[in-house]
């Protein structure tokens with residue numbers, strides 16, 4: 001059995017890790033967990049408190065530095081020693097590689113939803129760059145606006161089966177959303193987005209992609225890709241074996257594509273903790289349910305079965321409720 005295990009990040013992955021080993025120490029800079037699927041509810045008008053879930057922490061504060069040789073985490077000006085470390089610090093969003101990025105608003109947190117909601121008081125032209133699940137959900141959530149999704153590829157929800165794209169396209173177009181395919185962005189200007197010879201007028205340009213990890217500063221170099229820690233199948237850093245990573249913070253070395261999702265966060269948090277406690281359990285990613293929402297409409301898959309309507313809605317709500325219950329149990 002390992003000695004002191006510190007978990008940095010009390011989101012979905014970190015909470016699952018803590019519940020697997022209550023003696024571990026959980027730290028987070030935020031006294032509330034933000035339940036990401038509920039950010040869309042705030043965008044649609046629900047209270048800003050709706051996505052905020054209170055949970056208990058052993059340390060409240062930002063982990064500002066990790067010394068991988070000394071095995072300490074700096075928080076609130078103090079160095080806390082660990083035997084094993086589980087890093088679960090979630091995601092960040094990058095779009096500074098786009099020409100004119102200063103005119104782009106990201107969409108990844110509660111503040112972004114509030115900003116956008118306040119902008120929608122007057123009808124606005126909004127261009128959403130990226131037709132992945134987030135672009136689709138955000139477009140589906142806004143009513144007081146004229147919305148265009150600009151997608152570089154030849155269909156929205158390109159990472160999912162074709163049926164998803166067709167279903168989402170139908171729902172969005174019924175809501176008046178304009179979907180422009182095959183339009184890679186060349187430049188964003190104050191009042192438009194340029195793609196080749198075309199210009200799409202825009203009061204607000206949102207970027208709904210570019211998700212990367214969000215790691216604390218480290219004194220030494222650790223192998224990362226897209227700011228996510230490269231781990232082996234035991235979710236152990238490939239160069240610092242006392243460090244484990246879970247959820248959006250990890251990328252499995254040669255593990256193929258693993259989505260950033262709540263299900264993966266939950267299961268990887270458990271596996272990372274079990275292995276930090278001395279186990280040798282390989283992580284088997286299984287994103288067995290995938291439900292997307294467009295306004296009040298829900299659709300997706302459970303296993304290989306396509307579902308929509310109230311069944312899809314219930315599955316999504318049940319998954320959110322499970323994560324909230326876990327947070328309350330910590």
Ligand SMILES: Cc1cc2nc3c(=O)[nH]c(=O)nc-3n(C[C@H](O)[C@H](O)[C@H](O)COP(=O)(O)OP(=O)(O)OC[C@H]3O[C@@H](n4cnc5c(N)ncnc54)[C@H](O)[C@@H]3O)c2cc1C
Pocket residue numbers: 008009010011012013014027028029030032033034036037039040061062063064088089090091107108109134214215216246247248249260261262263265291
């Ligand atoms: C708008 C939006 C909607 C989404 N909807 C869905 C959905 O419907 N279904 C789905 O499966 N997935 C959805 N996702 C993705 C899903 O929420 C994430 O994949 C999941 O939350 C990842 O869990 P995590 O524990 O890795 O990170 P998070 O849940 O983001 O938790 C990370 C935690 O680390 C803390 N932290 C960060 N840095 C530090 C630091 N230096 N020191 C201390 N604490 C720190 C943060 O405060 C946070 O509490 C959505 C994401 C977004 C942005």
